[in-house]
Amino acid sequence: PWAAPDALRAGTAPARPIGTADGVAGNGDGFAGVLRDRAHAPSVPLSSAGRGLHDRFVNAIDDDLDLPTALAILRETLREDLTADERRWLILDADFVLGLDLDRPVAAPGAAADVPHEIAALLAQRADARMAHDFETSDAVRASLAALGYEVTDGPTGQTVSRTRGRAASRSGR
CATH class of the missing domain: 1.10.8 (Helicase, Ruva Protein; domain 3)
Structure with a gap:
């Protein structure tokens, strides 16, 4: 496998070579070798x-x-x-x-984090209206949400709701 030349490795510059300082950072206490070993050996024995x-x-x-x-x-x-x-x-x-962030938790469909139940219900109603191509109802629900202080933005992964007064954005998952 590819390994960075010493000049590109963190901590190997001539002014501060690795393994000369003491402390938690791992320099001088042998921890750099442990990290190197762990980087090249899986924690789970592979078949x-x-x-x-x-x-x-x-x-x-x-x-x-x-x-x-x-x-x-x-x-x-x-x-x-x-x-x-x-x-x-x-x-x-x-x-x-x-860098796909596959270990990042994904909200369950229909679950709106940090929004009251009535807002989540309106978001579900709007998502259902959009699925049924009932855009008149969808727009009416969007207006209701705006009156309650929530802005809905549609994107490729569903609708995103953010609080226009106060708190930050939240995902509805639908």
């Missing part, structure tokens, strides 16, 4: 199939950032007969490289 998928993913990334192949290997990982822990480790390890 031969899992190790093969991991190596193929790393090779695809190392091969001029071959994202189509890397994503194909990720999909193959989902189909492979692996334990749940091993599959999760492989997916999250790949996610660390790809």
Whole structure:
């Protein structure tokens, strides 16, 4: 796998070489070696199939950032007969490289965080009206929400509601 040259690694500049200072930062107490070992060894022992998928993913990334192949290997990982822990480790390890935030919790559809029940009910009514292509009702509900101090914005992942007076944005999930 690719490793950054020493000149690019944090803490290896000549003015402050790693391993010379004491303290919690890991310099001088051997912690840098522990981090290096953990970075190159999975916390979950991988099966031969899992190790093969991991190596193929790393090779695809190392091969001029071959994202189509890397994503194909990720999909193959989902189909492979692996334990749940091993599959999760492989997916999250790949996610660390790809930056997809797959470990971020997703709100359940229809659940509106930090909004009162009556606002959540209006948001659900508006989402249902939009699904039925009843845009007149949808616009009327939007006006009702605006009168109550909430602004609704439609986006590719559904509607987003934000408080126009007071608090910040919240997702409705619908």
